[in-house]
Amino acid sequence: MAEMKKVATRDSYGAALVELGQEKKNLVVLDADLAGATKTGVFKKAFPDRHFDFGIAEANMMCAAAGMSTAGLVPFASSFAMFAAGRAFEQVRNSIGYPHMNVKIGATHGGISVGEDGASHQCCEDFALMRSIPGMTVICPADDVEAKAAVKAAYELEGPVYLRFGRLAVPVFHNEDFKFEIGKGEVLREGKDVAIIANGLLVYEAIQAAEELASAGIDAMVINMATIKPLDEELVIAAAKKCGKVITCEEHSVIGGLGEAVCSVLSEKCPTPVKRIGVNDEFGHSGPAVKLLEQFGLCASNIVAVAKDFCK
Amino acid sequence: MTLTEKKQLQITACKVRMGVIESTYGAKAGHPGGSLSAAEVFTYLYFKEMNIDPKNPKWEDRDRFVLSKGHTTPGLYATLANRGFFPVEDLPTFRHIDSYLQGHPNMNLVPGVDMSTGSLGQGISTAVGMAMAAKYNGKTNRVYSLLGDGEIQEGQVWEACMSAAHYKLDNLCIVVDNNGLQIDGAVADVMSPYPIVDKLEAFGFYVQEIDGHDFDAIEAAFANAKATAGKPSAIVIKTVKGKDVSYMENQAGWHGKAPNDAEYEQAMTELKAKLAELEA
Numbered sequence: 001m002a003e004m005k006k007v008a009t010r011d012s013y014g015a016a017l018v019e020l021g022q023e024k025k026n027l028v029v030l031d032a033d034l035a036g037a038t039k040t041g042v043f044k045k046a047f048p049d050r051h052f053d054f055g056i057a058e059a060n061m062m063c064a065a066a067g068m069s070t071a072g073l074v075p076f077a078s079s080f081a082m083f084a085a086g087r088a089f090e091q092v093r094n095s096i097g098y099p100h101m102n103v104k105i106g107a108t109h110g111g112i113s114v115g116e117d118g119a120s121h122q123c124c125e126d127f128a129l130m131r132s133i134p135g136m137t138v139i140c141p142a143d144d145v146e147a148k149a150a151v152k153a154a155y156e157l158e159g160p161v162y163l164r165f166g167r168l169a170v171p172v173f174h175n176e177d178f179k180f181e182i183g184k185g186e187v188l189r190e191g192k193d194v195a196i197i198a199n200g201l202l203v204y205e206a207i208q209a210a211e212e213l214a215s216a217g218i219d220a221m222v223i224n225m226a227t228i229k230p231l232d233e234e235l236v237i238a239a240a241k242k243c244g245k246v247i248t249c250e251e252h253s254v255i256g257g258l259g260e261a262v263c264s265v266l267s268e269k270c271p272t273p274v275k276r277i278g279v280n281d282e283f284g285h286s287g288p289a290v291k292l293l294e295q296f297g298l299c300a301s302n303i304v305a306v307a308k309d310f311c312k
Numbered sequence: 313m314t315l316t317e318k319k320q321l322q323i324t325a326c327k328v329r330m331g332v333i334e335s336t337y338g339a340k341a342g343h344p345g346g347s348l349s350a351a352e353v354f355t356y357l358y359f360k361e362m363n364i365d366p367k368n369p370k371w372e373d374r375d376r377f378v379l380s381k382g383h384t385t386p387g388l389y390a391t392l393a394n395r396g397f398f399p400v401e402d403l404p405t406f407r408h409i410d411s412y413l414q415g416h417p418n419m420n421l422v423p424g425v426d427m428s429t430g431s432l433g434q435g436i437s438t439a440v441g442m443a444m445a446a447k448y449n450g451k452t453n454r455v456y457s458l459l460g461d462g463e464i465q466e467g468q469v470w471e472a473c474m475s476a477a478h479y480k481l482d483n484l485c486i487v488v489d490n491n492g493l494q495i496d497g498a499v500a501d502v503m504s505p506y507p508i509v510d511k512l513e514a515f516g517f518y519v520q521e522i523d524g525h526d527f528d529a530i531e532a533a534f535a536n537a538k539a540t541a542g543k544p545s546a547i548v549i550k551t552v553k554g555k556d557v558s559y560m561e562n563q564a565g566w567h568g569k570a571p572n573d574a575e576y577e578q579a580m581t582e583l584k585a586k587l588a589e590l591e592a
Contacts, residue, residue, distance in 0.1 A: 028448065052444065052479075060437045060471035067378075067441020070419075070427065071449060075441075090431060091468075095438055099419050099428040 005144075006169035010108040012147035013165045014039030017076060017106075018046045020152055027155065030065055030077040032058045037167075038078040038108045058083045062091040062105075069101045074155060077103060081110035081164055085126035096160050097133040104154045105130075105162045110140070111251030112284035112292050113168040113201060122284035128256020130162040131229040137182060138229040140164040140250075142203035144172045146226060149180035157182060166251075168289045170201045185232040191221035194307050195239035198249035199225050199258055202277070202298060206249055209303035216304075218311050228258050233265045240272040245310055247275045251298055254278040275306050313360075313531055319590060321527050324394060325355040326587045329556050330580065331390025331403050335413070337576040338404025342415070345566040346460055347387030349491040349524070349551035354391040356530045357456055366396040369423040375453050376442050378427045380435025380469075381460035381489065382416045383568065389413055389422070397424035433466030435459070436486060440472050443484040443544075454538070458487045462494030464505045470515065476544040477516025485537045485545040488512075489524065491553035493564040508548050517546040524549025558582060 021027050021043060028050045035041045035053065044051035054061035058079050065075040077084070084107040085092070096103045112122045130138045137157060141147040147165060154161040188203070189210050198206040203224045210220040221243055223235065240246050246266065248259035259276030266272045279296055293299050313321075328351045336342035358364070362375040379388050386406065393400040405411035412421040416430030426442075429435040439457035446453050463469065476484055488508060496502045505511070512519045518540045522529040530549075537545035553567070554560025557579045571579055 050448075054471075054475055055478075057468075057471035057475070059433075059468045060440070060475055063434045063437030063468070063472075064441035064444065064475065067427070067438035067443075068445040068448075070376075070438075070442060071445035071451075072372075073445050073448065091434055091437075094431040095428070095434045 004171040004173065006171055007144035008167055008169045009141055009144065009147040009165040010039045010167055012144040013106050013108065013151060013163070014042040016148040016151035017043040020155055021047050021050065024074065024155060026072055027074050027076065028052065028068065030054060030061050030075050032056055032061050032079045032083065034079055038106065040078050040106070058088040059091045062088040063095040065103045066095040066099070066101045069103050075103055076106045078106040078108070080121060081107035081123035081126045082121055085129045085162065086123060089129050093133050097136055100135050100159055102158055103160050106165065107162065108165045109167045110164040111166060111200065112279065112296055113166055113251060113289040115167065115289035115292060116286050118286035119283040124251070124253045124279045124284065125256070126164060127228050127250070127252045127258065131256070131261065135159060136229065137161040137227070139182065139227050140200040141226050142200060142224050143170060143174055145174035145176060145178050146180055149178065150226065153180055153182050164200070166201055168201065171204045173204055173207065183227045183230045183232060185235040186224040187221065188224055189220065189222040191219040192243055193219045193311055194245040194247060195221040195223060195243040196247045196249060196303060196307070197223045197225050197236065197239065197258065197262055199228065200251050202249035202251060205298070205300040206303055208300040209307065212300065212304050213307055216308065218307060220307060225258060228261055231261050231265060233269070236262055236265050237270045240266055240270050245273050247277060247303065247306055247310065249277040249303060252278050254280055275310055277303060277306060313527065318527050321355055321359060323587065323590045324359055325351045326583060326590060327394050328355055328387065328390045330583045331393060331400065332386040333557070333571065333576060333579045333583065335386045335389060335403040335406035336570040339407035340570045341407050342386050342570055343383040343568045344386060344570070345493065345553040345560060346381060346489060346491060347384040348555045348557060348560065349553045350384060350387050350458060350489045351555065352525050352527060352530060353458065353487055353549060354387050356527060356534070358391045358395045360531070361534050362456065363453065366424065369397060373451060373453050376426045376439070376455045378435045378439040378442070378455070378457040379417050379429050380439070380457045381432065381463050382429030382435060385415065385417055388417060388425070392422070392424040398422070432460070432463040433468035436469055436472040439484060439486070440476050440481065443476070443481040444479055446483055454483050454485065456485050456487065458489060461488055461490045461492065461499050461505055461508065462502070464488060464508070465503050473512065473515040473517065480542050481544045482541050485534070485547065488546060488548045489551055490548050491551045493553045493562070493567065495564065495567050497564050512546045517544050519546045519548065521548040521550065524551035525555060556583060556586060
């Protein structure tokens, strides 16, 4: 099998904005001195009068985005996940979430795959923060195709959306004709022994893990749950009923993210044993992204190990 | 303005103050002090300065107002009600459960409110965004925002000021209500924001400092602001916190406290006497 093409979803973000910007004249992009890194630089180059830099001032940027949206613009406010969701949390909560503004937050550099920058920039709390805001849609796409589709879907949805993208180039496994729908999980592999529900770069790891598990006699179902909120509860419950065991995988703290969202649904509507793979209530550290992911167990081999233990 | 016009604005400001007392008394909570200090500016903005239509509160080309010091809702609501956005009779339901008159401004519930605010320092940033959007859309509407002198202790205010000057937002005019008091005492003692005028000038604003209770000065200042091109404007208004209710004047304790029965009677007696004097 040929080597799969790899693209960082932050690059997909920039590319999708340029594409969408051609036809949507009310789309504007905001940055806080990180246009080069969030990859919105390509939008700035294509539409210089529609890109607004706010300097290193994320709080002001988020609220300015809210103000712009009241006049019919659709701002994509961009920064690293740490600053978009973390530093500006209260601005997002009060000036975007509470009035339910049509603002899109493009957060790149989510998770520990930020790599060498280390813990200060490795945001593993953004899902928890953003999904706690009423009316906020939270999406973490798995690859280039899905990321581009998610940007377009976010534009079409009236209301606040938090989009999380990664810095690391990851395999592009979706076909170009993939149809993305906010709030709908995607069954990538049917199975009956254990349901692996993942998002972001863990989705491809889950696919690989399922192949390895198959050779060990474990038939794993694989679900891409790009939308963390609103969660596709129907699919989560169906998968739990079918498999009787659920493993969640995310590049996020085990506190407050996809894992807890799945546990919440299942504990109330379909009690099912769940194992959560994520960052175990600890900070990351510097290192090459791929090595960090392995070290923190955010990889196919650990999913296989957890699943084998779970299915003993 | 003519003497008659001025007298009419003074009458309206007095009615706004009565609305502030009615709503905070009705709520048994709320923030009368900073609402009373800004009554003249609220009145001037909504009855003279701003291009608005109470019958069409969401009119696309209207001027915008963002109450960055969102806790002074009683002042804003009393002004909007007197301007005809909603019935004055509703003011006493302020802060009541299920009332649309929330403790802090809610743009989705209250006709005439252009932005939901309450968390200090954020309103001015949203006003910056509105002013940028107006320019982007080729609109000539103006954007106004009222801040407290305690509020400007928030670092975000200065992020917003930097961006307003950077983007040459001459369609933006901020007003800083310098009544000198905040919850814990005098702003100068709690965390001095002074010199306010120098700071705003250094951040690239055209700044005027005026008596915030003098309608002639207010009129001139807003006219000067409108005539200023290439930079945002700021008007620092020197005011008396709790203005025109004798026992509330210059008392930090009346920042966020409602009058009791006796205090309500006294406040209304004083304001009614003032109104009668103006209408005589």
